[in-house]
Amino acid sequence: MGEHYILQHTGAIDHAYRQRGTVESWQEHVALYAVGNSRLGLALSTAFAAPLLYPTGSESGGFHFRGGSSTGKTTALHVAGSAWGGGGIRGFIRTWRATSNGLEGVAALHCDALLCLDEIGQVDGRDAGQIAYMLANEQGKTRAGRSGETRRAAEWRLLFLSSGEISLADKIAEDGRGRRIAAGQEVRIVDIAADAGAGLGIFENLHGFPSADAFARHLKMASGEHYGEAWRAFMRLLVKDFDAIAPTVTGYRDEFISENIPAGADGQVSRVAARFGLVAAGGEMATAFGVLPWQPGEATKAAARCFSDWLLLRGGVEPAEEREAVSAVRRFIELHGNSRFEPMGDLIHRDGMGSPIDVRIQNRAGFRRRDDAGGIEYLVLPEVWRGEVCAGMDAVTVAKALASRNLLAAGEGNKLQKNTRLPGFSSSVRCYVITSSILGDDHA
Ligand SMILES: Nc1ncnc2c1ncn2[C@@H]1O[C@H](COP(=O)(O)OP(=O)(O)OP(=O)(O)O)[C@@H](O)[C@H]1O
Ligand SMILES: [Mg+2]
Secondary structure, eight states, X not given: OOOOOOOOOSSOOOOOOOOBSOHHHHHHHTGGGGTTOHHHHHHHHHHHHGGGHHHHXXXXXXXXXXXXXXXXXXXXXXXXXXXXXXXXXXXXXXXXXXXXXXXXXXXXXXXXXXXXXXXXXXSOHXXXXXXXXXXXXXXXXXXXXXXXXXXXXXXXXXXXXXXXXXOHHHHHHTTSSOOOOXXXXXXXXXXXXXXXXXXXXXXXXXXXXXXXXXHHHHHHHHHTTSBSSHHHHHHHHHGXXXXXXXXXXXXXXXXXXXXXXXXXXXXXXXXXXXXXXXXXXXXXXXXXXXXXXXXXXXXXXXXXXXXXXXXXXXXXXXXXXXXXXXXXXXXXXXXXXXXXXXEOXXXXXXXXXXXXXXXXXXXXXXXXXXXXXXXXXXXXXXXXXXXXXTTTSOHHHHHHHHHHTXXXXXXXXXXXXEEEOOTTOSSOEEEEEEOGGGGSXXXX
């Protein structure tokens, strides 16, 4: 063919842009099986959307497949990765752990391409947060070179797919030090439930295989035998009319947005919809070029399904900060509800004679008592509210977010604090009263 694709990189290159099989064999044994499987469809479309970032000026970001073990998450990454390369033990997949050591090199190596990051569980919350942030930020750290001069930070632009048993947000919160995912991060790394809801893990359509297990094993094997040709075929056709790329992609994307965004959605939802729209465009263009062996509309359908599942999981169209506020309070109560809230009334432990047992509360955060409906409400003292429960957030905003969901019992005149008589205080004390529903399921 006489064409060359240049991998720009300094230093030793350990890349997986290898090839095996043909576009046709890859279509038959790998890509065709994504039809009717929204997660596989999305993953493969993402592979082709990556080179569209540059011509459309779109921002980097990724999708994280979250779900239980042996549901097919890694398999989906293998399928998508096979559009770009493979071989070796892991195919085109990198692990989160390996990436935390050499993030900048790995990211630069995948510039304008797809990066598959498996197993977020292998890194700690802090590393995961930093990796995700840097990847989406398209830039590494500036460092001093050997002779002390400032070296230019590595830069990249890419789309990534990730997998893990928990979400990035939960991963970041895992170390218990109150770290939280920023709304900006959440928009860039879209969390998708791996389970597609058909009782088949990440799959919905097994294409005649006797079980999801057998289907997964086939896909893993096939993507290890046919890989690395599809992106080359895609690029050959894409660059033929470079000027047409941006308007075509934008057309697909905007159509996706207008058809899938619910009324009243906030800016964060719109940004995520735009990312899904870009991915749909990648899949549709690869289909139009004959690289993906799908019917027109298949990629869009897969993206639309994953987007609506994401929206459902997100719990609505209001800003992420509000939902984050609610979950921070819920986490605090889950963690400390028993140990740091002094029981009142019938919650007080009593001995056989009915006398209260003096249970020492270390580092008291507040009180808990029975509400009229028999649930338990939590009364948080103002300093703890501001300093601990709402650490890193605006305390008033948090209280308002809770109040609007009836998770905070307002005081007289709709005040966010309530004057309450508490044991050990000579006069009534202002506190935040968290209702018992905070630990319920309907907390969106
Ligand atoms: N949807 C599924 N239903 C049943 N079994 C499956 C499914 N997906 C995968 N498996 C089985 O699990 C094995 C591992 O698949 P895969 O690596 O994709 O899972 P995973 O979701 O990444 O799991 P883990 O969280 O353990 O990494 C497959 O080889 C197959 O045997
Ligand atoms: Mg896995």
